[in-house]
Amino acid sequence: MLGLSEVGRLGDDWDELFGEVKRTIAGVSTSVGLWRDVDSRGWRLDIDLLAEPGDSDVQDLLAAVRAEVEAAGVQVASIASRR
Numbered sequence: 001m002l003g004l005s006e007v008g009r010l011g012d013d014w015d016e017l018f019g020e021v022k023r024t025i026a027g028v029s030t031s032v033g034l035w036r037d038v039d040s041r042g043w044r045l046d047i048d049l050l051a052e053p054g055d056s057d058v059q060d061l062l063a064a065v066r067a068e069v070e071a072a073g074v075q076v077a078s079i080a081s082r083r
Contacts, residue, residue, distance in 0.1 A: 001072040004034055022050075026060030032072070045069065 004019025006068060020033040037044045046067040049058070066076050 012071045025064045026057050028057045028061045
């Protein structure tokens with residue numbers, strides 16, 4: 001659903017990055033990556049903003065990514081923001 005490139009191998013304990021894509025949503029450039037969290041053994045989506053958007057643009061971006069993730073059958077537990 002997110003259009004992530006295929007990176008990494010699920011059977012390889014050393015592989016952490018499994019997919020990534022650069023996107024522009026609501027005028028905001030971003031890089032989205034799917035990572036295996038080695039500590040929790042869960043999955044993590046990292047969203048890196050490649051621009052300095054206004055708050056409404058950030059909310060539009062997060063809503064679009066959240067909708068795509070949930071459409072793929074994954075429940076979003078939390079969203080952390082870092083700038």
